[in-house]
Amino acid sequence: MSPDASWNFAPGILIGLAVYVGVYVWRWRDCRVGSEPHPPSRWRLASFLLGVTALFAALVSPIDILGEQIISMHMVQHVLLLDIAPVLIILGFTKVLLRPATRRIHWVERRVGFIASPLFAILFYTLAMWFWHVPALYDAAAENSTVHLAEHLTFGTAGFLYWWHLLSPVSTRLRREGMTPIVYMASTKATVGLLGIAMTFAPVAVYDYYKEQPEYWGLSPLSDQAMAGAIMAIEQALVMGIAIAYLFMRMLDESEKRDQREERYGTPEERAAKVQAAPGPHPGVIEVPKGQPAPARPGEGPAA
Template sequence: MAAAGELQPGRRHGGRPRLLRRPARPARRAGACARGAAAGGRLHDRDLPVIVAGGALALAAFVQAFARLRRRGRPDLAGFDRAALFVLGIAIVGVALLSPLDALAERRLSGHMLQHVLIGDVAPALLVVALRGPLTFFLLPPAVLKRVARIATLRSLLGWLLRPRVAFAIWMLALGLWHVPLAYDYALAHPLAHDAEHLSFMTAGLLVWMQLVDPARRRVLGRSGRLAFACCLFVPGQVLAGVLLGSPVPLYASYASVGDQQLAGLVMLVEQATSLGACAAFLLPVVPRIPERNRGRLLVRHPVRVAD
């Protein structure tokens, strides 16, 4: 028999049940987090050679284009600022996919959102800006370019993908579909789906930044058209950010923190406002400044008449 005053587990004392421990997190969320972390580890190990090889191939293509233009006496078209931007873009992809950020993305939605905006917006913007002008056409070696140019189907596909409406539709599908909770959680738990998610974000990012920067000078969109395109990209992103910021409950089974979900929305809001805002500021028409010495002449030629 227990001593006087000693509490026994499972017994009632004073009409109130004794609380032995705090309730555990729901098994569904805990299981989803464990599956996501395991899938993330497999994803990292399996894709490391592919990511490194892809980055090395991109750098090799840029180096030969850079060297060919400079050998032709056009360092103005292949400046070291372009090289710095391209290397920075590749480095950002590496940081997003190969650094501790990749492991953090499996535990926190804010880390996953940061990873997505880096590979889907920041890196594509830097790469496309670095390649604007003749560097775009020199990116493939002459022999490879000739063979690729002979494939009519590939040319047609590329022309179709570079249409503004198609690029915007692909970007919207990537943004919208992968952030549906069911698809998002599925990608976290399945490596191949996670690969497809990252690849679609980067592809969509490259396509829309090609519209904004127009590296090949195709002039499909004028300055005002590109400004409108940037605004069209900004609105859906802010809608998603607003949903993440305003939801009072976790939207994804793999992440249980509402505060972290709000931080993810803030990451997207700030990044889009910065990148697309800078692009829009660059595209805004510049009002020519009239030199001080010419203002008097302008007033003499075009006098302002004030009605009585």
């Protein structure tokens, strides 16, 4: 038996995606004209457009309708919203592209406090996945469009916050050196991967809504649930491996640039020593003519 594989041409989603693409393309083209020394590359544009395509696939393509009938397709929708789309979209940004909004972003981060911390991103990402896979909530999302929308918003927000700390071109509260990014990812992907493994090897089907669906594509409720869990577990492992490789390459690139700066200008300590050794007045140093007493320091009496 074949499921309904129609498209979801919701006007609000289509208009939102079109505006999103239009603003980005306008900003990308604006940064590539004139005398900008570091214009955004074409691969950044391609990455952003692929990310929006992932959103389109999750929300407009037949994946959305199929997710209401087949649990494994519902899981595909989840990983598109939680990982694939946020990763590709954030990789499409550069410091130049975000320059008009960078100060505003940092202002918001300071205002929201703990919500902008890496720990909150880890908790939000993990709890969002476990929370929405509670059988009663998962069934409610499949049955009710309003609950389904809330689920989508939760996954999209959790995914963007989580990947922003790792991949953002501007500084965040996450220290992206040494083992910190690996610990950040492993602490999250392992817990979410366990959920996928639990679904894969569960002895019975736990989602009543999908147990009532016909056996589309020859999938029984239990085999469909196992496939959904495998999709989650494998995707989490693959994304973590690719992200760690990318972060490692970026760390090497930043290290090489730092070595080139030090080779050309010297280390910060060497530059400071050169400033102190140079003739003439130095910042913070009071020059005293010969034969005159040194001026008193704040809080002290006159020099003897």
